[in-house]
Amino acid sequence: MDLFIYNATYQIWICIHCCYAVTPRQFNTHLRSHHRHHPAARTAELRQAAxxxxxxxxxxxxTREPCKFPPPDSAPIPGLPVYPGLRCPCCSYVSRSLATLRKHLERIHPETRRPRGRAFKAKPDIAATAESVSCQRFFVYGPESSFFIVIPPSPIRQQRLAGTMSEAEFIQAQVNRDIEERLADEAEQVQQITSQKHAxxxxxWxxxxxxxxxxxxxxxxxxxxxxxxxxxxxxPLLxxxxxxxxxxxxxxxxxxxDR
Ligand SMILES: [Zn+2]
Ligand SMILES: [Zn+2]
Structure with missing residues (x-):
């Protein structure tokens, strides 16, 4: 079905319009609620066939088996948006907001809680020291819908992933970037002294x-x-x-x- 792309590594189907993965169980409801007018999703028979x-x-x-998650040094998974996130300083949990991270720390790592009152300044706010990361997630709700860390994409790649750039614009932007880099290299070389001289x-001297x-x-x-x-x-010495x-x-x- 042309609405979805398959990722063989993680064994998921990603909806290219909604930019998240859909489970086999959610598939029928997803098509009915989001893509009712798609020619291949109009009737129950067509949805079943897809x-x-x-x-x-x-x-x-x-809901039946755990997902495989990419290691933190992986490139972003195509078809999924890349978000700015915060990594928990105590475990591998990633959150998109400071408030959610604070709640996670209180629930999972109660030992990091700041005492109230006079000792307020004695213990720093651990959530505020969380490392900024780039993250993605497969599913938007339910099991295995947690965020995972990926390496940040280049600004051009990010626009392409966010869907704000067409394939042709993406290629054009990459070609322009290569030309700019080459011109910058040449301009730098002109500023340098070479041992080769003109014939x-x-x-x-x-x-x-x-x-x-x-x-x-x-x-x-x-x-x-x-x-x-x-x-x-x-x-002074010089x-x-x-x-x-x-x-x-x-x-x-x-x-x-004076000779
Ligand atoms: Zn969709
Ligand atoms: Zn944690």
């Missing part, structure tokens, strides 16, 4: 001093800053050296002048 077809793939029924360029060899891959602005005089307030060199040059000059 269910029979989809049941040919292994399909998890969370017509002749500089006996550069050939003798070999400066390009020493300065290769450094930027012009970095090298220019090396020519600046030291700042006496921040670099200032003393510079003054010493200046005195030495002056004395050498006078020595030559």
């Amino acid at each position: 269910l029979a077809e989809m049941l040919k793939q292994p399909w998890i029924e969370p 017509t360029e002749v500089s006996p 550069l050939d003798l001093t070999q400066w390009p060899k020493y300065l290769r891959s450094h930027s012009f602005s970095e090298v220019a800053s090396l020519g600046m005089l030291p700042d006496p307030s921040r670099e 200032t003393a050296f510079a003054q010493s060199v200046e005195r030495l040059v002056k004395r050498a000059y006078h020595t030559i002048q």
Whole structure:
């Protein structure tokens, strides 16, 4: 049925319009309440035929068996929205709001509860220190509907997953990003000193001093800053050296002048 995509790893069917997974038990009600006008869901017979077809793939029924959840370093599962979430500091529970996380801490980890009254400041609010994460969930209610952590998608990918970008716009955005990255690389290279010179360029001074060899891959602005005089307030030692060199040059000059 074109309303659903199948995820073989987690053995679930995800409704691409509603952006959540539907269980075999919820399937008929889901079609009747959300997609009544879809050509393949208009009659009970059509819905039954679609269910029979989809049941040919292994399909998890969370009221009877536990779901497999992705490890926290997994990329987002296609077809499901990615939400900002908070990870419980004491277990793997993930919540979308601070209030829900506080309730979870009170219920599951009562030892973290802050004493009321004067000792208020003595124990910090543990919920406020919860780590921000990106999360998803398979089902919107019932068993196995808890959130799980995924790695945050790129901003472009996030728009695609949220359905605010068409396939063509997604490809266009990725191509534009690649071009921008390449142009930025080229612009950076132009700012750098290379040891390769143009075939017509002749500089006996550069050939003798070999400066390009020493300065290769450094930027012009970095090298220019090396020519600046030291700042006496921040670099007193360097200032003393510079003054010493200046005195030495002056004395050498006078020595030559006086023969
Ligand atoms: Zn749906
Ligand atoms: Zn917890």
